[in-house]
Amino acid sequence: MSKVLSAPLFGVFLTLFAYVGLSKMKEKFKNPLFNPTFLSIVFIVVVLYVFGIDYEDYNQGGRVIAFFLGPATVALAVPIYKQMERLRDSALEIITSILTGSFIGIISGMVLAFLFGGSKEIMLTIAPKSVTTPIAIEISSSNGGIPPLTVSCVIIAGLVGAVLGPELMKAIKVKNPVAQGLSIGTASHGLGTSRAVQEGEIQGAFSGLAIGLAGIFTSILVPIVVWVFVKFLS
Amino acid sequence: MKFLKGFTVILAFLVLGEIGAEFLNLPIPGNIVGLMLLLLCLTTGLVPLKIVERASDIMISNLALLFIPVGVGIIKHLNLIRDQFLPLIAATVLSTVIVMVITAKMADSLFASKHKKGG
Numbered sequence: 001m002s003k004v005l006s007a008p009l010f011g012v013f014l015t016l017f018a019y020v021g022l023s024k025m026k027e028k029f030k031n032p033l034f035n036p037t038f039l040s041i042v043f044i045v046v047v048l049y050v051f052g053i054d055y056e057d058y059n060q061g062g063r064v065i066a067f068f069l070g071p072a073t074v075a076l077a078v079p080i081y082k083q084m085e086r087l088r089d090s091a092l093e094i095i096t097s098i099l100t101g102s103f104i105g106i107i108s109g110m111v112l113a114f115l116f117g118g119s120k121e122i123m124l125t126i127a128p129k130s131v132t133t134p135i136a137i138e139i140s141s142s143n144g145g146i147p148p149l150t151v152s153c154v155i156i157a158g159l160v161g162a163v164l165g166p167e168l169m170k171a172i173k174v175k176n177p178v179a180q181g182l183s184i185g186t187a188s189h190g191l192g193t194s195r196a197v198q199e200g201e202i203q204g205a206f207s208g209l210a211i212g213l214a215g216i217f218t219s220i221l222v223p224i225v226v227w228v229f230v231k232f233l234s
Numbered sequence: 235m236k237f238l239k240g241f242t243v244i245l246a247f248l249v250l251g252e253i254g255a256e257f258l259n260l261p262i263p264g265n266i267v268g269l270m271l272l273l274l275c276l277t278t279g280l281v282p283l284k285i286v287e288r289a290s291d292i293m294i295s296n297l298a299l300l301f302i303p304v305g306v307g308i309i310k311h312l313n314l315i316r317d318q319f320l321p322l323i324a325a326t327v328l329s330t331v332i333v334m335v336i337t338a339k340m341a342d343s344l345f346a347s348k349h350k351k352g353g
Contacts, residue, residue, distance in 0.1 A: 011303065019299045037298040041305040048309055055309050062303025068293060069300050071244045073265040074251065077272035078290035081283065093344040101337030109329040118321030126325050130333055133301045138263035148307030149315070153326045160330040168331065174338040176345055183338035187330050190297070216270065223261035
């Protein structure tokens with residue numbers, strides 16, 4: 001039994017079982033809060049906890065799946081490239097908006113975490129939370145954050161955008177669909193984008209463009225912000 | 235075979251990115267350097283889109299599966315989550331709302347002033 005549990009097969013199977021099963025259930029519950037990825041993580045944590053299975057045993061298989069995060073991140077160049085023609089008409093306006101949003105995302109996340117009593121580790125964990133998960137994981141691990149917690153924060157940020165995004169746009173009276181898309185993609189990556197797509201084609205496209213650019217900008221900005229923090233504030 | 239060819243090209247860029255980041259001592263993670271290099275090569279036409287398109291689509295459409303094992307790592311930090319629950323949740327939610335408001339207002343006013351100028 002323990003031999004089976006510590007072989008890569010177990011972790012790979014458990015992860016796929018949870019994800020495929022919960023994705024199937026998602027088709028019935030259309031609510032954006034029913035997030036198969038987050039629920040898979042919770043399900044697997046509960047299984048490991050209840051049966052007293054060591055995380056390292058699970059992770060023999062987990063590592064096999066997580067290996068593909070590296071190439072998948074590189075592969076994000078393809079959708080970014082495809083969306084780049086959208087930049088043609090108003091590159092300056094779009095880049096300025098996404099760059100500002102990315103910067104505000106890092107700073108506000110870190111400052112708010114600090115104000116709510118978060119440790120330095122928690123501040124660094126939250127810093128990349130606005131961007132797509134594979135990029136956020138890398139930014140988190142190379143800047144002193146805790147990648148598994150960053151994953152949770154990224155999903156929460158995504159759900160906030162998916163649940164509140166369009167309503168928030170109404171509340172602040174922003175009617176321009178390009179601005180709406182850029183805003184939702186910059187703040188809540190793919191999860192927000194899946195809702196933006198339902199609002200309209202333009203919202204979806206610019207939200208998609210913002211995912212990639214916000215990811216690149218944030219990966220450059222976080223080390224700079226962290227450097228400034230360490231140099232002048234501690 | 236088409237998938238394997240594209241996957242191999244993507245892995246090559248990952249290797250290049252990792253080596254580049256390490257060699258130049260960049261603070262940016264190697265796979266993001268790889269992403270930027272591939273984007274550069276797609277833009278300049280050095281790598282045709284169709285070589286990497288299929289492999290990229292397959293990985294990206296299953297992205298949500300790939301980070302589950304990292305996410306499960308929270309099991310090692312359950313005490314930390316209990317202690318830092320408020321800053322984690324509140325900062326993430328509030329910051330996300332702030333980013334949406336500022337980005338939307340910024341883009342809205344930039345586009346409005348552009349159109350006023352007749353651009």
